[in-house]
Amino acid sequence: MTVEVLRYSAFPEDGAGGNPAGVVLGAASLSEPQMRAIAEAIGYSETAFLSPTSESDPARLRVRYFSPRAEVDFCGHATVASAVAIAERYGAGVLTLETNVGLVPVSTRHDGVELTATLTSPATWTRPAGDSAGEALDALRLAASDLDPAYPVHVAFAGNKHLVVGVRDRWTLDALDYDYGALERLMGREGWTTVHVFWAEDRHRFHARNAFPPGGVREDPATGAAAAAFGGYLRQLELVDVPSRIVVLQGRQMGAPSRLVVDLRPGSDTVEVTGTARRLTLTPYDDVDLP
Structure with a gap:
């Protein structure tokens, strides 16, 4: 089984730096042990795994975040990375992410130079x-x-x-x-x-x-x-x-x-937390082999 893992760096300053995150789109077929194994193999602080929850609303997605050691209930930089990755492929707009701590709306927009994502946090x-x-x-x-x-x-x-x-x-x-x-x-x-x-x-x-x-x-x-x-x-x-x-x-x-x-x-x-994300590799994904 081969899984496509997108790699982005979220919240860079002036196009450099930021925090790397893995993004797996279409993760519905992955088990929790497989998600853990992918996150460990990627080695970033978090990897986000997304899957659609409604055929009638493709902008509503379930997301789970894993560090190399454990699942994390909510991750801001992987959320921004995921939103930018989706916007690059399907266009900017509004997403509703179902996280372990509730719904997190995320909007993306293109300012003519780069894509920017804004997430609305859970209640603080x-x-x-x-x-x-x-x-x-x-x-x-x-x-x-x-x-x-x-x-x-x-x-x-x-x-x-x-x-x-x-x-x-x-x-x-x-x-x-x-x-x-x-x-x-x-x-x-x-x-x-x-x-x-x-x-x-x-x-x-x-x-x-x-x-x-x-x-x-x-x-x-x-x-x-x-x-x-x-x-x-x-x-x-x-x-x-x-x-x-x-x-x-x-x-x-x-x-x-x-x-x-x-x-x-x-x-x-x-x-509301806003930032950009930049793709880290020349190819759109890296392959991770799983049993």
Whole structure:
């Protein structure tokens, strides 16, 4: 059995960088073990598997996301990659994705130069990290004095749970070097998908790094789900005006500069995350052989 795996990099900045994702269209015939095997073989932080759910509505699709280690309930960068891949083949428009955490609308448009995708996240919430914050700081090798007091340490949600940690200066963010094993154990216990460490350049422009040990990845260069959760965090804590647009810059320390645009709308508990995606290979797919 041969499976076609599309490869895209989502949220690149100025056409470079971004976060690679695998995309498998027409995945209805694949079993869960096969999807896991493909994700492991591809080796990206996530691979998305899509299949139609309705003959009358081809724009409604079931999607499942797998890291090399496990299934992930929601993944922003693989969603953007999938939407751009579909738009390249069938034209821009609106998709409705059925994820493990509910329906996620995604719209694509062509601005004359490139395709852009905007996803609307699941409902967001945020709460103080509590006693786990101290253990997290130890694993991150950060002291309380490294933190920005304007941004409390929280667990934020937008389909997955993400620990949100704001630091005082860019140097601290650039020098981040965490204890992988300790953080992996803590995140497994707490059910956190990533740890979103950020520095506020100003109230609307943020630099971030995302640790992702549960997926078998030390660091993610662009994390759409975390950006959505972060947007909900900023809104709920009234750290930004609404309506508002913020920009999250990520991946620069990895040599994979990424740009995520987050829009916060009044009267909504969802967040919009916008980005582009670029095809990574000259051929439209790579073949993966499965038994």
